[in-house]
Amino acid sequence: MAKVKIKIKGKNGRIHSAQTVLPAPKPGGPSGRKYRTPQAEFRGEYMSSSMHTMAEGTAKKFHEALNKAGEYMRRYEGLSSFAGKGMKAPHVERYVHYLMNRYVSEHTGRPLTDKSIKDLLGQFRKVLLVLGKGHMLRDYEYYGLKVTREDLERPIKFPTRWEADRAAFQQRMDGQATWIGVAAQLGLAFGLREQERIRSRDVLVKKDGKYFATWKCGDEKEVTVRQLAERYGPTFRDRLGLVEEETRYLIVQGAKGGRNRPCEIYNSARSEAVDRVQAYIRGNRAEHRQHMSLIPDRFTLEQGRAQYSKAQERCGGTKETLCHSHADRHWDAQLLQSEGWDDQAIVEDKGHSDPRKIHYYID
Incomplete structure (x- = not known):
């Protein structure tokens, strides 16, 4: 025993x-x-x-x-x-x-x-x-x-009107508070969980075998593998093998179980969402000086998460409308498949280690 x-x-x-x-x-x-x-x-x-x-x-x-x-x-x-x-x-x-x-x-x-x-x-x-x-x-x-x-673990089947509904939902989220709208846009572009979308902000790129990254939305600087592991945890170091040369990645923070990960910024939607996050934080440093994330300094992490959840509910984010972070994850996974990503890459992008999780998002 x-x-x-x-x-x-x-x-x-x-x-x-x-x-x-x-x-x-x-x-x-x-x-x-x-x-x-x-x-x-x-x-x-x-x-x-x-x-x-x-x-x-x-x-x-x-x-x-x-x-x-x-x-x-x-x-x-x-x-x-x-x-x-x-x-x-x-x-x-x-x-x-x-x-x-x-x-x-x-x-x-x-x-x-x-x-x-x-x-x-x-x-x-x-x-x-x-x-x-x-x-x-x-x-x-x-x-x-x-x-x-x-x-x-059943994939969500989206109605044909979903994209228009999600765009209207995004406008309502932008009207709640700028940081909430920015988080909602980032979450849709990458299919992030709620905590991931309000904490992620930095970018990683590999050049000639060396890693360069922003830190708290600062300038891009060279970093060692050890520094990345100290900042984002040992599991992040294990995923560096997936990082390709001359490709930008969002460093996803606040991941489930502390399993932070790099997510490829492969299209314009992801690029625009990341640029908006960094521009917002840099332009509002007085309000975000302590955390240097999307969460304003007047809120703790738990309070920031609660504020986002409440805003989502006020804007009509329910299981019925499919306008919420969970649906965003399913939508993005199905989008990645339609653009030619293999199952393992989709699972990795969503932060899972079990390849069977693909059946959660895709039939």
Whole structure:
């Protein structure tokens, strides 16, 4: 059995930690230690160990899922803690039923999708495993959730009017705030995730075997592989082998799991989007001096991301209209295929390492 160190951040900011073991994969395995306080448990922010580390986005999902489960157990089951002998299998069953039949999303005002329920239960399962209660949560098929690869990873089929709708959406985003409109244009041109489109700004080019890049929208200067790895992470260094001579690349920052990457600026749409980002930041240094990214200094990264998401919703960016960052990724992947890119190059451009991900974007 592997030892796991748990770190939980309490409501007052204090870090609580304990060490336990992963239970045997069957009922009756050793349970984990109790958290020091119920508040520390319900306000869980992250778990980490040599076996399991969480990226920023995953930690946020874990935090939100734990809060939802804790709120349900307190409000509807009268429990004050997950730990100890209080929570039983029927509590977990009723919690799943609650998510599937009674819970309404605070963001959309609609019931949760099967994928959203799966995401919440997946994070909740981690807590149950550490507490030795993993057997209480059954597999997704038992609950009738349609969350297989075939159910979830389906390419988006765009209507013929989509380009006109997306252009109108872009105008509305430009009207929200200039930095938001710039981010929306960049996101469409490269098919970027939300955080990637508000953080990416620098350019890389390879000349005679040497690398030259801008840094915080400064002048283009020669950089070493070591410097690039320090700035953008070790996985970025691994992807430098894909960089071709005399070709400009956008350095995508804020990527999922810290896997930043170079994306080729191969057409005028991408070139114009990158030039607009750099021109905007350079022309508004007073407001962007601290971050030197599209996010104004008055916002933190989390606040900037929230501002962009809210603007997208106000401008009609929904699953129904297909005017949102997720649809932009699908559109760009399908565009790359139509222009002759092979499947592996498309997968790399979208920041995936699994070649099977191509089926997520393209039939």
